[in-house]
Amino acid sequence: LKKEAFMPREIISEVAGKPYSRGTRSGNMIFVSGQMGLDANDKEIPGGVGPQMVQTMEYIKEILAESGATLDDVMMTNVYMADLEGDYDEMNRVYREYFGTRAMPARATVEISRLAFDLKVEVSCIAIVNS
Numbered sequence: 001l002k003k004e005a006f007m008p009r010e011i012i013s014e015v016a017g018k019p020y021s022r023g024t025r026s027g028n029m030i031f032v033s034g035q036m037g038l039d040a041n042d043k044e045i046p047g048g049v050g051p052q053m054v055q056t057m058e059y060i061k062e063i064l065a066e067s068g069a070t071l072d073d074v075m076m077t078n079v080y081m082a083d084l085e086g087d088y089d090e091m092n093r094v095y096r097e098y099f100g101t102r103a104m105p106a107r108a109t110v111e112i113s114r115l116a117f118d119l120k121v122e123v124s125c126i127a128i129v130n131s
Contacts, residue, residue: 007026010025011023012025012066013063023064025067028130030067030128032126034122034123035056035057035059035122036116037051037053037120044119048087049083049094049120053091053095053120053121056122060123060125069129071098074105076105076106076107077105078109078123078125079110080111080121080122081109081110081115082120082121083111084110084111085111105125
């Protein structure tokens with residue numbers, strides 16, 4: 001297919017000096033880059049995976065809202081964890097606080113050897129909206 005057949009990419013949210021966009025949109029699809037438990041100064045949120053997951057989800061909500069979407073519009077999440085065995089239950093506890101327990105988005109959860117900033121969790125997602 002020719003490139004002009006595809007919808008253009010709209011930048012939803014970007015951070016100056018970073019080599020990526022926090023979120024992009026093409027048509028009714030929203031793509032949120034991996035978000036992590038960092039404060040506004042790129043410092044680790046203390047307290048482990050629970051507080052880091054809360055901050056991660058708050059960033060995702062913020063990025064989605066900038067495009068008129070909510071967590072209800074999320075179709076797929078990818079969860080990357082440094083310690084799946086030790087932190088899985090706590091990550092899921094926070095995840096359920098944000099997504100509920102019914103009509104959950106599809107999800108992949110994987111353990112990786114190391115996350116940026118040596119954090120505990122990173123989450124990306126794809127949402128679809130009707131506007």
